[in-house]
Amino acid sequence: MAIGYLIIQARTAHDALPLSGVKIWIIDSRDKHIYPATTDESGQTEKIALETLDRSLSLDPNFSGKPYISYDVMALADGFHSFHIVGIPILDGETAIQTIEFVPMQEMQRIPSMTEIQIGMPAVSMTEPRFQEEPDMDSRVLRQVVIPNPITVHLGSPNASATNVQVSFPDYVKNVASSEIYATWPDASLRANIYAIITFALNRIYTEWYRSRGYSFDITNSPAYDQYFIYGRNIYESISLIVDEIFNEYVRRRGQNAPYFTSFCNGTTSTCAGLSQWGTVTLANQGLSPLQILRSYYPKDVEIAETNIITGVLLSYPGTALKTGSTGLDVQTIQTYLERIRRNYPAIPAITDAPGVFGASTEAAVTRFQSIFNLSPDGIVGKATWNKLSFLYTSVTRLAELDSEGNSLGIGTIPPSSVLRLGSSGQDVITLQYLLNMAAEFNSAIPAPAQDGIFGSETQQSVMAFQRAAGLPPDGIVGPLTWQALYDTYLGATDIIPPGTDNDVIEYVVRPGDTLWLLARRYNTTVDAIKRLNGLTGDNLSIGQILRIPTADYPDGSYFEYIVRSGDTLWLLAQRYQTTVDAIKRLNGLTGDNLSIGQVLRIPAPDSPGGSYFEYTVRSGDTLWLLAQRYGTTVSALKSLNNLTSDILNIGQVLRIPGSRT
Numbered sequence: 088m089a090i091g092y093l094i095i096q097a098r099t100a101h102d103a104l105p106l107s108g109v110k111i112w113i114i115d116s117r118d119k120h121i122y123p124a125t126t127d128e129s130g131q132t133e134k135i136a137l138e139t140l141d142r143s144l145s146l147d148p149n150f151s152g153k154p155y156i157s158y159d160v161m162a163l164a165d166g167f168h169s170f171h172i173v174g175i176p177i178l179d180g181e182t183a184i185q186t187i188e189f190v191p192m193q194e195m196q197r198i199p200s201m202t203e204i205q206i207g208m209p210a211v212s213m214t215e216p217r218f219q220e221e222p223d224m225d226s227r228v229l230r231q232v233v234i235p236n237p238i239t240v241h242l243g244s245p246n247a248s249a250t251n252v253q254v255s256f257p258d259y260v261k262n263v264a265s266s267e268i269y270a271t272w273p274d275a276s277l278r279a280n281i282y283a284i285i286t287f288a289l290n291r292i293y294t295e296w297y298r299s300r301g302y303s304f305d306i307t308n309s310p311a312y313d314q315y316f317i318y319g320r321n322i323y324e325s326i327s328l329i330v331d332e333i334f335n336e337y338v339r340r341r342g343q344n345a346p347y348f349t350s351f352c353n354g355t356t357s358t359c360a361g362l363s364q365w366g367t368v369t370l371a372n373q374g375l376s377p378l379q380i381l382r383s384y385y386p387k388d389v390e391i392a393e394t395n396i397i398t399g400v401l402l403s404y405p406g407t408a409l410k411t412g413s414t415g416l417d418v419q420t421i422q423t424y425l426e427r428i429r430r431n432y433p434a435i436p437a438i439t440d441a442p443g444v445f446g447a448s449t450e451a452a453v454t455r456f457q458s459i460f461n462l463s464p465d466g467i468v469g470k471a472t473w474n475k476l477s478f479l480y481t482s483v484t485r486l487a488e489l490d491s492e493g494n495s496l497g498i499g500t501i502p503p504s505s506v507l508r509l510g511s512s513g514q515d516v517i518t519l520q521y522l523l524n525m526a527a528e529f530n531s532a533i534p535a536p537a538q539d540g541i542f543g544s545e546t547q548q549s550v551m552a553f554q555r556a557a558g559l560p561p562d563g564i565v566g567p568l569t570w571q572a573l574y575d576t577y578l579g580a581t582d583i584i585p586p587g588t589d590n591d592v593i594e595y596v597v598r599p600g601d602t603l604w605l606l607a608r609r610y611n612t613t614v615d616a617i618k619r620l621n622g623l624t625g626d627n628l629s630i631g632q633i634l635r636i637p638t639a640d641y642p643d644g645s646y647f648e649y650i651v652r653s654g655d656t657l658w659l660l661a662q663r664y665q666t667t668v669d670a671i672k673r674l675n676g677l678t679g680d681n682l683s684i685g686q687v688l689r690i691p692a693p694d695s696p697g698g699s700y701f702e703y704t705v706r707s708g709d710t711l712w713l714l715a716q717r718y719g720t721t722v723s724a725l726k727s728l729n730n731l732t733s734d735i736l737n738i739g740q741v742l743r744i745p746g747s748r749t
Contacts, residue, residue, distance in 0.1 A: 088138045088139070089138070089139050089140060089141050089142060089179035089180070090136050090137070090138065090139065090179070090180070091136075091137055091139040091155070091156075091177035091178050091179055091180065091181055091182070091183065092134050092135065092136055092137065092177075092181070092182040092183065093113065093134070093135045093137055093158065093175065093177060093182070093183045093184075093185065093321075094131055094132060094133075094134050094135070094182060094183070094184050094185070095109075095111050095124065095126065095131065095132045095160065095162065095185050095187065096126075096130055096131040096132075096184065096185065096186040096187065097109040097126045097130045097131070097162065097164060097187050097189060098130050098186060098187070098188060098189070099167070099188060099189045099190070099191065099529055099583070100482065100486050100528045100529055101188075101255075101482040101528065101531075102460075102478075102479055102482055103431060103479070103482040103483045103485070103486045103528070104130075104431055104486070104583065104584070104585070105126075105128070105129050105130025105131075105431065105432055106126060106130045106164050106167070106189055107126055107127060107128045107129075107130060108125060108126065108164070108165075109125065109126040109130070109162055109163065109164040109187075109189075110123070110125060110162070110163045110164070111123065111124040111125065111126070111132060111160060111161070111162050112124075112160070112161040112162075113135065113137070113158050113159070113160055114158065114159040114160070114161065115156075115158060115159075116156070116157065116158075122135055122137075127434075128432075128433055128434050129432055129434045129459045131459070134182065137156070137158060137177045138156060138177075139155050139156040139177040139178060139179050140153075140154055140155055140156060140179065141179055142178070142179035142180055142271050145178060145179070145269040145271045145272075146269075146271060146272065146368060148354075148355050148365040148368070153176075153208065153212075154178075154269070155176040155177055155178050155179075156176075156177055157173075157174040157175060157176055157177070157206075158174075158175050158177060159171065159172060159173050159174065159175070160172040160175060160185060162187050162189075163199075164189050166191060166192055166579070166582065166583060167189040167190060167191055167192060167199065168189065168190050168191075168192060168199045168200045168201070168202060169199045169200070169201045169202070170187050170189070170201070170202050170203075170204065170319075171201055171202070171203045171204070172185060172187070172203075172204045172206070172319070172320075172321075173203060173204065173205045173206065174205060174206040174207055175206060175320075175321050176206065176209075176321075178269065178270055178271050178323070179271065180271070181270045181271060181323050181324065181325060182323065182324040182325075183321045183322075183323055183324075184321060184322050184323070184324060184327065184461055185320075185321040186321075186322075187319075188319070188531065190202075190529050190530055191529055191576070191579040191580045191582070191583055192579050193557075193572070193575035193576050193578075193579045194574070194575040194576075194578035194579045194582070195575065196575070196579070202319075204317070204318070204319040204320060205317075206317055206320045206321070207317070209265075209266055209267055209268060209269065209315070210266060210267045210268075210310045210314075210315040210353070211267060211268050211269065211353045211364050211365065212353075213310065213353070213356070213357070214356040214357065215310070215311065215357065216311070216352075216357050217310060217311055217350075217351075217352045217357055217359060218311055218312065219287070219312065219313065219314075219350040219351075219359075219361075220312070221348045221350065222290065222291075222294040222296050222348065228293055228294050228295070228345065229292070229293050229295065231344075231394070231396055232289060232293055232337065232344060232345070232346060232392075232394040232396070233292065233293075233394065233396045233397075233398065234256050234289070234334070234335050234394060234396065234397040234398065235256055235292050235305060235398055236255050236256045236397055236398045236399035236400070236478070237253040237254055237255055237256070237399070237531075238253070238254060238255075238256050238259050238288065238292070238305050238306065239251050239252070239253050239303070239304040239305045239306075239534070240252050240253075240254065240259065240304060240305070240306055240307070240308055240316055240318070241297075241302070241304040241306070241307045241308065242307075242308050242316075242318055243307065243308070243309065244307060244309045244311065244312060245297065245302065245307055245309075245312060250532050250552075250555070251303060251304045251532065251534070251552070252318050252531045252532050253527075253531050253534060254318075254531060255399075255478060256288075256334060256397075257330055257331060257334040257474070257478075258322075259288070259316065260281065260284055260285055260288070260330045260334055261322040261326055261327050261330045262316050262317065262318075262320060262322060263284050263288075263314050263315060263316050264277070264280065264281050264284055264322075264326045264330065265320065265321065265322045265323050265326055266315040266316060266317050266320060267280065267284065267310075267314060267315050267364065268280050268364055270323035270324075270325045270326050272367070272368050272371070273368065273371035273372060274329075274371070275367075275370075275371035275375060275376055275377050275380060276367040276368045276370070276371035276380070277325065277326060277329055278329055278333070278377035279362070279367045279370075279371070279377040279380040279381055280351070280362070280364060280367055281326070281329055281330060281333065282333070282336070282337070282338055282349070282377060282381060282391065283338070283349040283351050283361075283362050283381070284314055284349075285333070285334060285336065285337050286337040286338040286339075286346045286347055286349040287313070287314055287346075287348070287349045287350070287351070288305075288306055288313075288314070289337050289346040289394075290345070290346040290347070290348050290349070291305060291306045291313065292305055292306075293345055293346050294345075303534075303548060318531075324461060327461050328461075328462070328463060328471075331462060331470075331471035331474070331475065332469075332470065332471050334474075335393055335394055335395065335397060336391050336392065336393045337391070337392055337393075337394070338381060338385065338389050338390070338391060338392075339389065339390060339392045340386060340388055340389055340390075341388040341389075341390050342388075344392075347385060347386075347389055349361060349362065349381075349385065350362070351363070351364060351384075352364065353365055354366045361384055361385070362381070362384040362385070363384065366383075366384070367380050370383055378390070378391060397474070399478065399481055400474065400477045400478070400481075402420060402477065402631075404470045404473045404474060405417045405473075408467050408468060408469045409421060409445055409467070409468040409473075410445060410450070410466065410467040410468070411445055411446065411447070411449075411450050411466070412445060413445040414443055414444055414445065415443055415629075416443065416629040416631055416632050418443050418444065418445045418449070419442045419443040419629075419632060419633075420632075420633055421449075421453070421468055421473070421476055422438050422440070422442060422443075422449060422452075423621075423633050423635075424476045424477070424479075424480040425438060425449075425452045425453070425456060425476070426438060427480060427483060427484065428456070428476070428479055428480060428483055429452070430483070430585070431483050431585065432456075432459060434455060434459065435452050435455045435456055435459070436448065436451050436452050436455060437452075438452050441622075441624060442621065442622050442623055442624070450466040451466070453466050453467070453468055453472065454466040456472070456475075456476070457472060460475050460479070462475060485528070486528055486584065489521075489524060489525050489528060490581060490584050492521060493521065493525070493577070493581065497715070497721045497722040497724075498518065498521070498522070498574075498577065499722070500574065500578065501574075502567070502570035502571055502573070502574045503515045503518060503570060504567075506564065506565065506566050507519055507542055507564070507565040508542065508547075508563065508564045508565070509542055509543070509544070509547050509563065510542060511542040512540055512541050512542060513540060514540070514662065514715070514721075516540050516541065516542050516546070517538055517539075517540045517658070517659060517662060519542070519546070519550075519565055519573070520536050520537070520538040520539070520540075520546060520549075521538055522573040522574070522576070522577050523535065523536055523546070523549045523550065523553060523573070524536070524538065525576075525577050525580055525581075526553055526556075526573070526576050526577070526580070527549070528580070529576075529580055530556055532552055532555075532556055533549060533552045533553050533556060534548060534549050534552060535549070536548075536549045537654035538654055538656075538659050539654060539656050539658075539659065540656060540658050540659060547563040548563075550563050550564075550565055550569065551563045553569070553572075553573065553576075554569060554572075557569075557572040557576070559572060595633070595634045595635075595636050597628045597629060597630055597631060597632040597633075597634060598630065599630055601628055602626070602628065603617055603618065603623075603626050603628065606634070606636060612636065612637050614626070616637050617634065617635075617636060617637070620635045620636075620637060621634055621635055651682045651683060651684055651686040651687075651688060655682055656680070656682065657671055657672065657677075657680050657682065660688070660690065661720075662720075662721050664690045664691075666690065666691050666720075666724075666745060667718075667720060667745050668680075670691050670745070671688065671689075671690060671691065674689045674690075674691050675688055675689055701743070701744055702741050702742070702743060702744070703741070703742045703743075703744045704739060704740070704741055704742075705736045705737060705738055705739060705740040705741075705742060706738060707738055709736055710734070710736065711725050711726065711731075711734050711736065714742070714744065718744050718745070720744065720745045722734070724745055725742065725744070725745075728743045728744075728745060729742055729743055
């Protein structure tokens, strides 16, 4: 009997948080519990050896049975909904990696629900025909080839009423390759198929094949129309390593920019004008390279191109691998990423090397990071490791920002009483959008809307997705039941976010002319505080360097600078930083409300002249919440400005209200 391997990984919030102590049971086809396991501090089990069938069966196109043995997995985690994964295929000599994205239970919920994922046979074993329709390249197309991160996948045929999910592009490709073909195939065959999978998806993005037709997704998971994707399934280590290396490379014709339409089928029970999946195995065994295999099915002038336009990546891969002995800003960048990530993944050792110096401790941290995230543990930061660091750093800091923002918005525990629907606007809509963003971090079926205070179609779609996930009628209207479900979800999620988030720190990208002294003055801190926080031993800065700046205390008359990001509005910034729209506009000399991405704004501290206040005498019926709505501020801003420790007001009490009376 042959042996294959299985690793279970328990994560939540797009990998931002590992879950330790998760109880795992692996079950064979006779429903016998054959292996109990528990996840470690990095949220994963040891590699588990399981019996399976001989590798040769998965290399034979004439074998009509299943060339593997399937296993089921039960997974239970305290405070989270449970999972039952049915039919994980274990292949001879291959390591299957089953990542489980746990969803927190709602506040006060006692009994978890059970999510079942059915994996089944790969598409290469299916007998159904494929009708992958080629786009008209004269129709609507993007200007550049872009890696969408995340990509939105429709879990059904185009017109089916089905869920949309958002996943990172590399994870999408790994899932599709694991769902389409066998991981046991020769390396050249795997690469040729993965190139076809990547390029097919990028062609759908580039031509806006579905978006231009009014759909709210990029691609479907139907093999009849697109390519097979099983949400929540396992992937294979051999496929994962290849995808991490080439996920931003695609097939195009010489002299053209557009991703070629790389249609494919299994080539046995289903034939097509494109690539034959089984045929790639034969050609690989004959010694052909991946490009030679692709040219056997597509035009002879196709070539492999690369795009470095990846959404969701803070800094592009510098183009040169970093290793022991490397120095400079790129090294300091990955050290910054690793130090932040290790707060959530404490198995990553601390870096004691000088900033910007790739020494033994940096190599040890990189190697441990690679082993946790299924990368080749060689201690070298190549393209795959750089991009995974960037993706994960974005996830952990995004979660920290959301947790901090909940405090600054004054979310509290009691939902608003308003009923919101398409066309609504104002502070309650911002609260709604924030809660939806938090829910989206833990559930990929909920799209994250922009926090602009306007209830548009994007917010409506997000509300409906949340309502479906919460078991409510998906009418897109936020009434008492939806508000309560949102708050219960929020409170359940924040219970699991670890302490030590970045409430009192901002991250700043060094620009021409910056010095530590100027930055210390700008952010009302000290040079020593910045140097301590960043592990700096000298005063030199480099353009593009990422610095962490402490911003907890603002003396009177101070302000700090903020770089405008996608989705920002003056209203949202005023709520987030406990000031007013008028105060921001005055401090920046603005005459209108429009902002531009990358614009540098001065944000007044609560008691600064730019953040002035007026006095108000409390009357009968007043509450902090009503006053916050009336004067365009927040409950937390009022409490902070008046040193209040409770929400109780007394008639005749004099309050300071941020802004100016209008």
